[in-house]
Structure formats: structure tokens, C-alpha cells
Amino acid sequence: MAAQPERSPRDRDEDDERTGLQRTGDWLWDLARTWGPAILVVLLIRSVLFEPFRIPSGSMVPTLAIGDHILVTKYSYGLRWPLTRIPVGELRPPERGDVVVFVYPGSDMDPTTGEPALGHWLDVPIPGITIDYVKRVVGLPGDTIQVRENVLYVNGRAQGQTLVGPLEFVDDRCDPYPTRQIEEDLEGREHAILTTTRYGGRMPDFGPVTVPEGHVFAMGDNRDHSADSRVWGFVPLRNVKGRARFVWLSYDQCKPGLPLLGELRGDRMGATLR
Numbered sequence: 001m002a003a004q005p006e007r008s009p010r011d012r013d014e015d016d017e018r019t020g021l022q023r024t025g026d027w028l029w030d031l032a033r034t035w036g037p038a039i040l041v042v043l044l045i046r047s048v049l050f051e052p053f054r055i056p057s058g059s060m061v062p063t064l065a066i067g068d069h070i071l072v073t074k075y076s077y078g079l080r081w082p083l084t085r086i087p088v089g090e091l092r093p094p095e096r097g098d099v100v101v102f103v104y105p106g107s108d109m110d111p112t113t114g115e116p117a118l119g120h121w122l123d124v125p126i127p128g129i130t131i132d133y134v135k136r137v138v139g140l141p142g143d144t145i146q147v148r149e150n151v152l153y154v155n156g157r158a159q160g161q162t163l164v165g166p167l168e169f170v171d172d173r174c175d176p177y178p179t180r181q182i183e184e185d186l187e188g189r190e191h192a193i194l195t196t197t198r199y200g201g202r203m204p205d206f207g208p209v210t211v212p213e214g215h216v217f218a219m220g221d222n223r224d225h226s227a228d229s230r231v232w233g234f235v236p237l238r239n240v241k242g243r244a245r246f247v248w249l250s251y252d253q254c255k256p257g258l259p260l261l262g263e264l265r266g267d268r269m270g271a272t273l274r
Contacts, residue, residue, distance in 0.1 A: 049073070050074060051071075051072050051074055051241065051242065052069055053069070053072055054067075055067065056172060057171075058170075058171050058225055059220035059221075059227070060135065060136070060220050060221050060222060060226075061221065061225075062167065062192045062221065063136070063192060063273060063274075064134065064221075064244075065252075066170075066171070066252075069250065070101075070246065071244075071246055072241060072242040072244050073243050076243040078091040084122055085120065085121060085122065087238070091240075094137045096154075096189065098136070098137045099243065100134070100241070100244065101242060102132070102133055102134075102235050102239045103132060104132070105235060105236065105239060107119070107131040108129075108130045108239070117129070132241065134244060135220050135226070135228050135229075135235075136186075136191070136219055136221055137217070137218055138217055138218065138219050139211045139216060140211060140217075141213045141215060142210070143211045144211075145206075145208065145209055145211065145217050145229075147230070149205070150195045150202065150204045152186070152219075153208070154187060159185060159187065160185035161183070161185075162185075163181075165180070167179050169194060172253075174253075178198055179194040181194055189274070190274070193221045195223050196225070202224050207230075214236060216237065217229045218235050246271060247268050247269060247270065247273070250264070250265040250268035
């Protein structure tokens with residue numbers, strides 16, 4: 001039996017009776033079958049278990065530096081239905097002192113109608129749907145919060161502060177600001193904060209206010225360079241995505257190093273958050 005000559009791809013294409021649209025549809029279907037399960041697994045892990053975030057601003061310095069990449073545990077305060085923000089059962093409030101990532105209150109609502117927008121229900125990476133913030137929880141439901149001369153009061157009790165010393169804060173535009181670093185004891189949770197030494201840039205006084213049920217009061221550790229609950233109000237528990245656990249990558253965009261990134265901060269990689 002004589003061997004048949006090998007046919008060229010062009011000959012095979014000429015015998016293919018499918019239309020161009022059908023061939024494109026078949027190609028997309030093959031692509032979905034190949035990569036779809038892997039993408040779905042990644043989305044499920046991101047939605048239910050862990051999610052990475054990048055820190056673009058200095059509101060949490062010195063706890064979090066600009067250019068830190070952090071990992072957040074999504075299950076810390078209760079489970080949600082996969083790929084959504086809808087809770088399974090009742091959500092637990094964070095503990096006082098936890099560093100949390102949350103959806104900025106109101107960014108998941110339609111500004112024209114005041115009704116919930118798509119991002120109010122979904123928890124998938126769709127750019128522009130919602131805005132994520134990271135802050136420290138200082139007030140729980142029922143707490144009375146007040147700030148006097150940059151000292152935090154929780155239910156009338158001043159939270160302890162110990163001066164560490166001066167520190168130069170460099171913002172996301174690489175502009176320096178003189179600040180002082182302070183160790184704050186937040187009801188037994190010690191962590192560092194910054195307050196400015198520049199006249200006219202302080203936010204020393206606020207409140208008192210009482211945190212309503214189903215909400216928390218969040219503040220940035222860089223107290224005079226943070227728009228937080230003192231400015232835009234309380235954070236609904238539904239908006240809290242999870243607890244920030246550790247830094248897995250960090251780079252300084254204001255120093256030379258990797259293209260478009262800057263200098264890697266090896267000392268921050270693997271740092272746990274407190």
C-alpha cells in the first residue's frame with residue numbers, strides 16, 4: 001500500500017468546512033477547557049482563603065511601608081460564599097489592634113442611585129469596581145472613641161504611648177516629612193505609630209463618637225497622614241475582607257534598583273504584622 005503524502009496546514013484549512021466564527025469559538029472553548037479549571041481554583045483560593053495586596057500609600061507607616069506586598073487571610077472573621085462578599089452565617093468582628101483590609105465604605109454603591117453596585121456582591125478582581133483600604137481596628141461595636149492631642153482614648157481610657165524618637169517619613173511622591181515614632185499600647189496590643197512634627201499638618205483631636213453595631217472604627221498608624229474613620233466614618237463588618245498577616249515582597253520606589261520597582265527591601269520580606 002503506497003504511503004499517502006503529508007498534507008500541508010493550508011490543505012487542511014481548505015477542507016475545514018467550519019466558518020471563521022466557528023473556528024474561533026472552538027479555539028476559545030479549547031482554551032477555556034485547558035485553563036478554566038486552573039483559573040477557577042485560583043479565584044476560589046483568593047476569594048475564600050488568601051489574597052495578596054500591594055500597599056500604595058504611607059497611611060500605615062511604619063507598620064506597612066509603601067511598596068509592601070502583603071498576604072491577607074480571608075477566613076479570619078467568617079466565611080463567604082465563593083467569589084462573593086455574601087457571608088456564610090454571622091461575621092465576627094476583628095479584634096482590637098488587628099490590621100485589616102476592607103472595601104472603602106460607599107465605593108461599592110452606585111453614586112447615581114445610592115443602590116448597591118456590582119462590587120457590593122462580588123469578590124473578584126474587576127478593576128475599578130471597589131477601592132480597598134488597609135488600616136488598624138481601634139474601635140469595636142459599642143466602643144466610644146476619642147483623640148485628644150494625638151492620644152487615643154477608648155471608652156474614656158487613654159492608650160499608653162512611649163516616645164521612640166524622630167523618623168523621616170517619605171511619601172509616595174518621594175517627599176520627606178519630619179515625624180516622631182511612638183510605641184502605642186492599644187489595650188495590650190503594642191505597635192508603632194507616627195505623628196508629625198511639622199506645624200499645620202496635625203490631626204490631633206477627634207470625637208468622641210460611639211461605634212454602632214455591625215461596624216468598626218479604623219485608623220492609620222501614620223496618624224497625621226491618614227484619611228480614616230476620623231474622616232469618612234465607620235467600616236461595616238461586611239466590608240472587611242480579612243486580616244493582614246505578613247509581608248511577602250517589598251521594594252522602595254524612591255531608591256534605584258529594579259526597573260519600575262526600585263530597591264528590594266530584603267529585611268521586610270517575611271515580616272509578620274502586629
